[in-house]
Amino acid sequence: MRRIGRRDMVAAILIALLAGGVFTSPPLETLQGLSLDILTALRGKIIGDRRDPATSPVVVVAIDGETYDTPPFKGSPTQTWTREIGRVLGSIAEGGAKVIGFDVIFPSSIEQSEIPFGEAPLGARMKGFDRDYLIALRRLSDSGKLVLGEILSNDHPDRPDRAQQLAVKNNIRALNVHTDSDDVIRRMPLSFSIAGQPAPAMAVELAARALGAKPEIGPTGMTNLSGYAVPSAVPNTLTLNFRGLGRDVPAYSFADLRACVEKGDRDFFRRAFEGKVVLLGTILNFEDRKLTSMRLSGGYDGSPGSRCALPAPASTAKTRSDVAGVFVHATVVRNLIEQDAVTELGSPMRTILTFAFAAIIACAACMLAPFGAVIAWLALTAVYTAAAVGVFVHALALPLTEPALASLAALAMMTGYRFVLADRDERFLRKSFALYLAPEVIETMVASGKMPALGGEMRNVTMFFSDLSGFSSIAETMTPGELVTLMNEYLSAMTDIIEGHSGYVDKYIGDSIVAMFGAPADDPAHARNAVRAALKCHGKLAELNAGHPAFAGHGLSHRIGLNSGEAVVGNIGSRRRFNYTVMSDTVNVASRLEGANKYYGIAIMASEATVAQTGDTFAWRELDAIRVMGRGEAIRVFEPLAEMGAETATQAKVAAAYAEGLTCWRAREFAKAADAFGKTAETDPASALFEKRARALAASPPPSDWTPVNILEGK
Structure with missing residues (x-):
């Protein structure tokens, strides 16, 4: 159902006034008589009259x-x-x-x-x-x-x-x-x-x-x-x-x-x-x-x-x-x-009733699709006609043709108004995003009534970067046909999941996917939807590796980086060619986090900004504080494990040991940290990485100005 704005409401009122005024005007006063004719016919057909002629005076x-x-x-x-x-x-x-x-x-x-x-x-x-x-x-x-x-x-x-x-x-x-x-x-x-x-x-x-x-x-x-x-x-x-x-x-x-x-x-x-x-x-x-x-x-x-x-x-x-x-x-x-003459409404009351009827249908035509508005008109007209026949049994004649025709005219005029003016932005949006945005996301945008501003606007979004690990070496072993089939299946599966969680795929760069959540459609839960999409994408890749013929023997793995924050989104490009895309430091950080996964041997890494916007929806493991290339400020990074309460016993055990080790690490208790990380180092690459680093620092302690921040030199 479409939301009515102030402009639409004014248009509906003006259209109802126009339609009501026209159909109750003196040149169309015969409609009042036609109402009497129809009411007489309907009453005779539906209700009839069983009075004995012998009782006639x-x-x-x-x-x-x-x-x-x-x-x-x-x-x-x-x-x-x-x-x-x-x-x-x-x-x-x-x-x-x-x-x-x-x-x-x-x-x-x-x-x-x-x-x-x-x-x-x-x-x-x-x-x-x-x-x-x-x-x-x-x-x-x-x-x-x-x-x-x-x-x-x-x-x-x-x-x-x-x-x-x-x-x-x-x-x-x-x-x-x-x-x-x-x-x-x-x-x-x-x-x-x-x-x-x-x-x-x-x-x-x-x-x-x-x-x-x-x-x-x-x-x-x-x-x-x-x-x-x-x-x-x-x-x-x-x-x-x-x-x-x-x-x-x-x-x-x-x-x-x-x-x-x-x-x-x-x-x-x-x-x-x-x-x-x-x-x-x-x-x-x-x-x-x-x-x-x-x-x-x-x-x-x-x-x-x-x-x-x-x-x-x-x-x-x-x-x-x-x-x-x-x-x-x-x-x-x-x-x-018998004191049974018909009572007709006066001109003011007929006009008011006709206007009210037309206004209701005009509003319905503004909110609903044309077919739905026609159904609403038919239903309202049928109900009103039944009520009019009911009161006509008691010799009170309500206007029938004037409201019905005025409301039908209001329906037509409002539909024309929407097509020419009100829905122009909606048609532009549908046409602009039809090929690269999920239909349900487009519907959400239309329902919200907020269209993206041409030239860019600031929005709070969550960026999603993914990349296949070691794909170049795998591609070298495949024919072009096999490679295209594999990529189409992979990208289709990942895109369906992203769009299914209200995400927008900005672009494909080879085997990489760049997507954002929270734009172009407003989505207050964009961080939660991005994390859910990342977890589902990771699970889906495991299913494809296990059951899809095109993935057999390749053992594909991917890395996903998530970051939330302000970004400029909109139609950006040249005067002759532009794309709906996103630009900001938020985007750059997400890209760096995607690459940082390989240092810790994990698949999904999210910034503390994303974690903060998800509340207590997920179970997290804090990984480290890192400083990515091109950024002076350190950020804390986390790995999502599962929905809160849905993590496995093994995940909980690893997360607890890792948290203990990270606390010791940041307190410069490197020997204790190494022991804590060592409990799960055999099964957890991130624990193995920190155990090695902790033992090295235990053997050769850092200077007093040392900070527990990992500086990543690569992308």
């Missing part, structure tokens, strides 16, 4: 295809249906309906027809045809059970016939709908201004009469009906909640009801309409169809109501992207009565 009386195909309506113009409509409405009212609303408008009467018919116009010959219908309207209007519909328009208003207006005493309400910019109905107006006064919409009027209350508009413009403050994201509108996708509203065929009137079955009207709000409207395939929030899920033109007189049609209800307009008004009535 509103029902629809449908002038449907069956009505047009059933006598006496078949082949008859709708202006001639008025008397039958009056009869059916009278039976519905007698059945106990609370209020009846018209979603159909009869703007003319057959009595007004000027078509010639014999010696007089048809209308004159039909005088009195609408009398019973108008009487039925007057009776229902006077009882407060009837509301006719009209369409308000400055250009082409659509109102009922003048005689109907007089019959209901202008008891008429608007059927206008609120259409979004994408021609989808998701919200409905609550009131209209008529002659400077607010007048409730048709659905609001019907719900108010059913509840026995009047709608009130508060100081903030919010409509209150019977204690229910109608939520309005868009002022003076109600957001439709199609909880049952239209199936929760029963629809009765007008043809069947007219036959039921002929049959005289009053009980049916009571069972079907008692206590209900009734909407008279059309359900036809190509007339008054509306796109709503159900357009993605598919809606239903109601649930077929029970039948009274005619057999039920054979056709079954199918989902459609559009629904009959009467069900839009029916949904509003039900939402108001």
